[in-house]
Amino acid sequence: MTLPRTFHEAKAALASGEFTVKAMTAAALAQARAKADLNIFLETFDDSALAKAAEVDAKIAAGTAGPLAGAIISIKDNLCYAGHGVSASSRMLKGYVSPYSATVVERILAADAVIIGRTNCDEFAMGSSNETSAYGQVGNPLDPARVPGGSSGGAAASVAAGTCHIALASDTGGSIRQPASFCGVAGFKPTYGRVSRYGLIAFASSFDQVGPLAYDVEDLQAVQAVIAGPDDRDNTTSHRPFATADVPAKLRIGYYAQCLDVPGMDPEVRDRTLAEIDRLRAEGHSVVPVELAHADLFVPTYYILSTAEASSNLARFDGIRYGHRAKEAQGVEDTYRRSRSEGFGPEVQRRILLGTFVLSAGYYDAYYGQGMKVRRIIRDNTLETLAGLDLLLTPTCPSTAFLKGQISDPVTMYLQDIFTVQANLAGIPALSIPAGQHSNGMPFGIQLMAKPFEDERLLAAARRLFPC
Numbered sequence: 001m002t003l004p005r006t007f008h009e010a011k012a013a014l015a016s017g018e019f020t021v022k023a024m025t026a027a028a029l030a031q032a033r034a035k036a037d038l039n040i041f042l043e044t045f046d047d048s049a050l051a052k053a054a055e056v057d058a059k060i061a062a063g064t065a066g067p068l069a070g071a072i073i074s075i076k077d078n079l080c081y082a083g084h085g086v087s088a089s090s091r092m093l094k095g096y097v098s099p100y101s102a103t104v105v106e107r108i109l110a111a112d113a114v115i116i117g118r119t120n121c122d123e124f125a126m127g128s129s130n131e132t133s134a135y136g137q138v139g140n141p142l143d144p145a146r147v148p149g150g151s152s153g154g155a156a157a158s159v160a161a162g163t164c165h166i167a168l169a170s171d172t173g174g175s176i177r178q179p180a181s182f183c184g185v186a187g188f189k190p191t192y193g194r195v196s197r198y199g200l201i202a203f204a205s206s207f208d209q210v211g212p213l214a215y216d217v218e219d220l221q222a223v224q225a226v227i228a229g230p231d232d233r234d235n236t237t238s239h240r241p242f243a244t245a246d247v248p249a250k251l252r253i254g255y256y257a258q259c260l261d262v263p264g265m266d267p268e269v270r271d272r273t274l275a276e277i278d279r280l281r282a283e284g285h286s287v288v289p290v291e292l293a294h295a296d297l298f299v300p301t302y303y304i305l306s307t308a309e310a311s312s313n314l315a316r317f318d319g320i321r322y323g324h325r326a327k328e329a330q331g332v333e334d335t336y337r338r339s340r341s342e343g344f345g346p347e348v349q350r351r352i353l354l355g356t357f358v359l360s361a362g363y364y365d366a367y368y369g370q371g372m373k374v375r376r377i378i379r380d381n382t383l384e385t386l387a388g389l390d391l392l393l394t395p396t397c398p399s400t401a402f403l404k405g406q407i408s409d410p411v412t413m414y415l416q417d418i419f420t421v422q423a424n425l426a427g428i429p430a431l432s433i434p435a436g437q438h439s440n441g442m443p444f445g446i447q448l449m450a451k452p453f454e455d456e457r458l459l460a461a462a463r464r465l466f467p468c
Contacts, residue, residue: 025053044117066112089133092343102199119154128416149179156183174420177432182401184443192427196231204309217463254290311355382426400442
């Protein structure tokens, strides 16, 4: 059998008796094996997935199934799942089995989703192409010679390749939205604090947020309703009530005109974005250009602050307490040095070094301190802009998926985040939805952003404005 493309299609098939959850799970695992050449999954959880599927079938028969019964879900390899491997796609955690589950994993399991495996990603979620994984690159299902985006490239590819209905991943500076754009699926980064980070292997704690990818917004809404909410184990989660999903008939939408003229902006992506703006106006929405203040500071501010947090978070992986330990090390200092040099790949080492530098004595005020001040200005400007709007619209990325190995310069790679980092710096919700197909055959997305904690309204508006 062929796995239904979306969760809502799968629910309809289950209700009609056409399929069982166990049959769909078996089909998903078979599809994952058939797409093994793309290197999407680092591991499939065949035994636990099939056992969970049988349990869900029994609950459906008894009328006690949860809201995600029938959903086949992959999880990024930085989300912990008790009794299962997790490595953050790094040699540092090779062979590590998690003793506990992330809150989001607990919640989707309690809602009767089936988790089929862990997806490949950039090492410790640091990358924009899924080329930094210690376990090999992921191929884009639409063109295996091209990257799927990063860091959640395996997550986006798992949906695009038809191996699951929904993928759970993390977004630190665009790591859900950019791969969604490159693979032709939808991806959502919630407001910071709306979803628990407990059990997410940290990259940059004040930026990281867990979110879903799926074929359409309806499936994003279904899983977001399950994973969102406060968690006593993560004191950054908010107890703020959920906003209503009532969306005005006519929306006020702002767009950054200068985004469409940045260096490297693909003409076809720009033209399609302008065409969508014209369409929205024709439908009666107010679509106005707004100023993008301090846009040239978004990427440098993000990389100064996120690498500083990474250097602190990754200090725990020292070869002493847990993680890779160099076999030939002599003494404590040599163990630290060798273990971290062997366990971390070049990109992770580069970011640790940069982060350590900006936090070091004599440079802290000049770099990290200034970065924090600029971040506050960016957030204030973003919220001021949104005060008179329902949504902000930008391209998700300046181009479509590029060829593997095409970008070798780290700074050029970092600029892949030019449109996505604003949402993480400001802590606001953001969504990438498929916008069209380039003449090269590859998809690209449009990004929508909204006020903090208007996640449900953003999803509802996106579903109305851009039906998949």
